[in-house]
Each structure stands twice: as structure tokens, then as C-alpha cells.
Amino acid sequence: MSPLFIALLGVMLVPLLVATWRTSLWGLAFQGLLMAWLAYRMQPHPTTPSQWLTLADLAVLRGIAAPYALHRVLRARKVPARHDLIPPNLLSWTFAFGSVLVASNFAQALVPAPETEQNVVAVAVAGIMLGFLVLATRSTMFSQMMGALRIENAIAFFELGGEHHAQLVAVQLGQMLVFVGTIVLYRWYLGSVDEACASLGDDVSEVTL
């Protein structure tokens, strides 16, 4: 596995261990930027509008705009720094690392060759499984957002591994608009809580954040 893929796995795993909401957003940002870098490596000289849109989607939208938009709303609400994405215990961490191993084996079974495509599938599946791990173990709104965004990023990454000779710009633009709409709604949910936002660690059912 190349250093880029290892780095991508790293930015998926580190926010699960370093428990602050800023780390979660940095993880999301690096994920987007690394995916863009990988997309660039796969198509070194983008010429078509579709290729440029892919790079813009990954780097600008997922790597910069989305994390920044969420960061702004959380900073404005003066949310305490501490925030666990998964429960901080050995069982959760075992599940997290186990998911990466399972994803790797799954990719080997699904894509015998070539190695790059196999790695794309492995990292994408790991991203989806880690996203589901976050969704399954946390009930706070912010954690669930991070879980859902991780899954969406992993799906976007999986798309990079497919054949791309006939992408439709309109469809790509539609998908980007849906992502923008999702982030706008996420900001609205995070920003429209009535009660003072004491902690992102509170349960959804209590503070509704």
C-alpha cells in the first residue's frame, strides 16, 4: 500500500483516538484533500470539465468548505473542545482497527488486481465501516454528522476507483449541489439549538444538538 493510502487511513483513524471536535473536522478536511491528491495522481493532467469538477468536489468542497462551515458554527457556539467520536474504550478501538483489517481482506476478495484499485476499495470500505461504527456507537448530533460525512466521503472515494470515461457534468454538479445542501442543513441543525450548547457530548434526546 502506497504512503498516500496509508495517510488516508491515518486521517480516518486518528480522530477516533484524539477526542476533540476540532480533530474530527481536521480529519475530514485532510480526508478530502488527500482524496483530491489521489484523484490528481490517477489523472495527472485533468483536461475535461468532469475531471476538474472531481478535483473541485474533493479538494474545495469536501476538503475545505464543509469542515470550515461546520467549524465556524461550532466555534461561534463556544462548544467545549472535548468530544469523542467513538466511546473511548478498548472494545471500540478494537472494532475500529478490526474494521480496517476486514476492509482490506474484503477488497482482496473483490478486486484481485490491480493493486491501486484494490487499495481504493480497501480504503473506501474501511471509511464506510468506520462511519457506521461512529453512527452505531454515538447518539450526539455532531458525532452522527461526522459518521455520515465519513460515509459520504468514502463513497466519493470509491467512485474514483471506477472507470470514468463518460462522466456527465450535469450529474456531477447535481451530486455536488446535494452535498452543499446537506452541509447547509447540518449548519442549520447545529446552529438552531434553543438551549445553550453546554457540550457536544450530551445525548441528542436531551440537548438536541
Place this chain on the structure above:
Amino acid sequence: MSVFALILVPLVASLSLLAPGVRARASLLLVGVAALVSVLAVRLAVGSDGAVLLAGFVRVDATSRLFLAVVNPIFFGISIYVWNRVTMAPSLRDGMGRFVALALGFLAAANAVLVANHLLAAWIALEATTLAAAPLIVRPGMSASRQASWRYLLFSSVGLGLALLGFMCVARGVQVGAHAEGVLLDHATASASGASSLWRRLGLSLLLLGFGTKLGLAPMYSWLPEAYDEAPPAVTALLAAVQFNCALVLLLRVLQSYRASEPKLVAAVLVAMGLISMVVSTFNIIASRNIKRLLAYASINHAGVIAIGLGLGKTASYGLLLYLLSNAFIKAVLFLTAGKIKAHYRTKDTRRISGLIKDLPYSGMFLMVGTFALLGFPPFGSFFGELLILSALVSSGRFLVFAAFCVLITMSFVATGRTIFPMIWGEAKEKHDWPRQTLLSASPKIAFVVALVVLGLYVPPVAQALIERVAASVEGP
């Protein structure tokens, strides 16, 4: 051109609400646009199949014609309900501009789902309906409704994300990429048959799980009772009768395109999801004492029946179509009636509502008729639909599923009747002085009930031909 008008008219009307002058007449605009779009949809339905338009993105076939003619008139009925509510309770006018803008955006996206010939374009439009509906669920000052809205958005995003992944897996199997011909309905069937088996099976499973989530099928159904319960009644009706059908059409498209390549997998997954949904919903119906939650669980129950019908294909297809068309009208009638009842009694607790047939004769009657249709009594379409699905279960040799189906339907039948019938015919617990219900306020529900009876007794030849064509397209090998 009327195909594009179905999308553009509500979209432009939605954007026009940015102007304060238009916002003041928002409810009238909603009714006007809904009426116009309904007329266009019915005109399209009685016409013939259209050509492929807009570089292959749009095509009006039997499926889109049938569902356009169901979804748009239901939306029109809901708009009359909203207009009447605003007239009766002027305090509701404050948030009407926002509500109407989102509802019209929702309608434009819903129509786009129905006429899309490109599976990913339809997926994007379905996501757009979700993004428009999520804020509509939120009621100002009600934190529980915001939670419900968030759960709805989360589950929808994840479910539709899985469906997108499913499209990519199927497309990867045919080695053409997710954006290429493999997702154009015109070419999908041919592409799917050439797909690598592993990718195709994985993709199809993800598609069924993803769209199953949007339909409220187990295992990812828990968003539905909460969202249906907390949303305003008009929004619940939109979700249950309009968006449900849009998601269903997309699932029908998937089956039309890919079923033939993996018939056993499709049948096994759909029947399992349907049966589990029925089990879960039946026990929740037994436990429920909240009228809207009870109806929400009944919706999951119906979704389960529909999934089983879809899984069976073949002889169940015609019955399935009758059942799901009836289901749209039943939900519209029942959720709008539940809203009316809640507005009067100020409670959703079924134990505190009694003597409806005397207190609110129209609402009592609609609840009665809707419940009979919900439970599959004759002469409603749901009765014949359920009967045909049951008969298909027997003819396909699935006797265990047949037995479980009968037991679960009987249990939900008894539980629903035990809760709802005392509300209708019980002694009134408190004396209330209700304002008189006008015929106009009841007219959408009367129209829905007429549609329900028509589906059971006499289906007009045009509709009959459309239903048969759609049934043939989903029946599989």
C-alpha cells in the same frame, strides 16, 4: 413541454416566494400551482409514452405516467388542506412563505424523480426531496420535532448513500463507470446482464437496503415513526403519500433494470425485509397509544406487504400495483384526518379521543373509511391487492411466508381495530363545541376516498392499461 412544466412551474413558483409580495399570498400560490401541475400530470397520464428528452435524462413511460397522476393530485389535496388550515387558524400565516417554498421545491424534485430516465439523476432528485422535507418536519419551539427531522435526514442520507454505492457497484461490474450508460434506464437492463456477478450482487443488495431505508423497511426503519409523528400532518401526508411513492418508483426502476440478472437474490432480500418489517410494525401497533404513531407503524406494515409483493413479482405484480396505489390514498386520508383530530382534541392519545362520529362527523367518517381500507376490507383496492399477493405466495410455494403473513396481518388487524374503533364509536368523554366542518375542507379527503373505492370496484380503462403495463414491467422472469 408539459413534462418540463411539471418540474419548472413548482420550481419557479418556489423561487418567486423570495419576493415579499408573493409571500403574502403563499397559500393561494400553493393551491394554484398544485392544481395546474395536477391537470398537466393527468393530461400526461391519459396521453401516450413520450420520447426520450434532454439527452436521455427524461422519459415519460407507463410508470412515470401512472405515478405522476397519483402523486400530483394527492399533493393538490394536501395543498387544499393547508389552505383551509391557514384560513381557519390565521396564526399559521407567519411561516407560510417558508413552508410553501419548501413544499413546492419538494414537488418539483418529486416530479423530477418520476420522469428521470437516468438512475443517478433520479437519485439526486430524491435526495433533493429529502433536503426540502427535513426542515418542513421541524415545528418552531418543538425540540422533539427537530430531533425527528435530524433522524429523518440522517437515515435518508445514509440510506441514499448506500443506494448510490449500489449503483456504483453495479456500474463497476459492467466496467462503464457510475455515470455512464449503465445507469440510463434505456440501457441498464442490457448492461446489468453483462455485469460481473459479485459486483452485481453486492450492488443490488445495497440498492435494496438503501431504498428500503427510504421506504421505512427494516432494519433501518426507526426514523419513520418519529418523523411521521412529529411532523405537521400536511408534511406527514407529503412524506407518506408523495415521497414514499417517489422512492418506490426508483425501486421499481431498479427492479425493471436489474431484476432479471439476479431474480433469486432480489426475491430473497425483499421478502425477508418485508416480513421483518411486518413483525416489527405489528408489535409496535399493539403497543401504540398515539394515533399518528399507530398510523406510522401501519405504514411500515404496508411497506412490508409491498416489499413482499415486489419480491414475489409475477402474478403478485398487478395486486401489488393496486395495493400501493390504494396505500397512497389511504395514507393521505388518514394522516390528514389525524391532523384534524389532533387540532380539535389537542392530543394524540387514542385513550382520550372518543365519540368522533358524533363530535366530528366528517373526520369520524374518514377515519372509519380509511381504517377499513387500511385493514384491507372490501371493496377497497387494498383488499384485492392483498388477496392477489396472498394468492401469489401460495402459488409460488412459499407456505411459511404465507402463514406468517396471515398471522401478522390478523394481529395488526385486531390491534388497529381495538385502538381506533372506540375512538370512532365510543361515548364522547367530554362535551365540546366544535366549529362546523365545511364541505370544502373535507373535499380532498372525499376525493381520496372516491379514488380508493374506484381502485376496488371499477378501474377506468386508461388507468387499467397503465397499471397492467407497469405490473408487466416489474414482474420479472
